[in-house]
Amino acid sequence: MLGGKKEVDVQDTNSLEIDELANFAVSEHNARQNSLEKMNFSKVVSCHKQVVSGLMYHFVIEVEEGSQLKQYEAKVWVKPGGSSRKLEEFKSVDGGLTSADTGVKTEGVPLTKVSQHSCVPVGKQIVPTEAPIVQEAAEHAIKMLQQGSNSLSSYELREIVSAEAQLKEGSAVFDLLLKTKRGSKEENFKSEVHRAEDGSWSVKHATLE
Numbered sequence: 001m002l003g004g005k006k007e008v009d010v011q012d013t014n015s016l017e018i019d020e021l022a023n024f025a026v027s028e029h030n031a032r033q034n035s036l037e038k039m040n041f042s043k044v045v046s047c048h049k050q051v052v053s054g055l056m057y058h059f060v061i062e063v064e065e066g067s068q069l070k071q072y073e074a075k076v077w078v079k080p081g082g083s084s085r086k087l088e089e090f091k092s093v094d095g096g097l098t099s100a101d102t103g104v105k106t107e108g109v110p111l112t113k114v115s116q117h118s119c120v121p122v123g124k125q126i127v128p129t130e131a132p133i134v135q136e137a138a139e140h141a142i143k144m145l146q147q148g149s150n151s152l153s154s155y156e157l158r159e160i161v162s163a164e165a166q167l168k169e170g171s172a173v174f175d176l177l178l179k180t181k182r183g184s185k186e187e188n189f190k191s192e193v194h195r196a197e198d199g200s201w202s203v204k205h206a207t208l209e
Contacts, residue, residue, distance in 0.1 A: 006049055006050070008049055008057075010045075018044055018057075019041075021057055021059075022044045022074070024076065024085065025059060025074040025087050026040070026041040026061065026074075027041075028087040028090075029072075029090040037065070039065045040065075041061065042061075042062040042064050044059060044062075045059075045060040045061065045071060046059070047060075052132045052136075053080065053130075053135065055077070056076070056077050057075065057076045057077075058074075059074040059075070059076065060073055060093065061073075070092070071093045072090060072092055073090075073091055073093055074087065074089060074090045075087070075090075076088065077132045088131070088132060091197070125165060126162070126164055129160040129162065131163075134160060134163045135160070136201075137163075137193040137195065138176055138178055138191075140203055141178060141203050142157050142178070145206050155181075155182050156182070157178060158179045159178070160179075161178065161179055161188070162177045163175070163177075171195060171196050171197070172194070173192065173193075174194075174195070175190070175191075175192055176191045177209070178190075187209075189207060189208055189209060190205075190206070191203060
């Protein structure tokens, strides 16, 4: 279940962990890009944290890029217990999706330029069903099913059976196969969920398989 975002005081003397996570986001983004020009971490402008399956940190990060200072938005997911972490999103504050938005890998995949600073893969790829952004997409699909239902029983997400993602016309597109339960009845649905550059979600369809 998603929790609300809570602001983190980045001026706190105990915010070394926050700086470390932001530095990790920049380093991970550098590693994913096919560019000789690397950006350097400067400071954390703001940070909010959100309870998901673990913790999701929402950053605005200032970086040195060439001779300029620029700001980027980043999301870093930390596994429960802090045993691992993953960069889920990294984009300029003026927009532009990166491959981290879909969880896809760029190795051996045709690339297209989506923004000034990000190359992302074209074509569908299988993505981890446990990825927080995939789980968030599934939650939006379940909400749409519930809104269109006349039943008193609520839809319950039992399992994300499979997930594919691609970047299409500037949006991250997720094709999901979801196993649901409503009352005593189990049903599988195929759903197409879009996440726009501004972070908004839309469900194009959720059809019974």
